[in-house]
Amino acid sequence: MGNKTLALCRTAPYGSALAREGLEAVLASAAMEQEVDLLFIGDGIFQLLGNQSPEKIQQKSQRRNLLALPMFGLEQFYVCASSLAERGLSPN
Incomplete structure (x- = not known):
């Protein structure tokens, strides 16, 4: 069994680079075939909302x-x- 990483997405999508860079790190890890789970928590859940106008x-x-x-x-x-x-x- 390999190691699995839990990525905490806990910052709002805009206002800083943290959310964007976090998702990019998750994508890079997944591209390297590492197992990654994502947990959206705190203001990070705002990353999932549609109809944003950044x-x-x-x-x-x-x-x-x-x-x-x-x-x-x-x-x-x-x-x-x-x-x-x-x-x-x-949740919808």
Whole structure:
């Protein structure tokens, strides 16, 4: 059994490079055939919301990185139920 990594996605998608760089690190790890699980927690759950307009704040969309996850073998991820509830969001 190989090692498995848990990546915590806990920062908002825009405002800093942390969320983007974190997803890029996950994609790079997966490309190297490392097993990675993703947990979106805290403000990181905002990375999953659609209908974002990052160009209005002169940022690139992270949507492309999220859509690439299945191509790298990451077809499921985890979302913290408490983080959703605290922010008034539903799992849908």
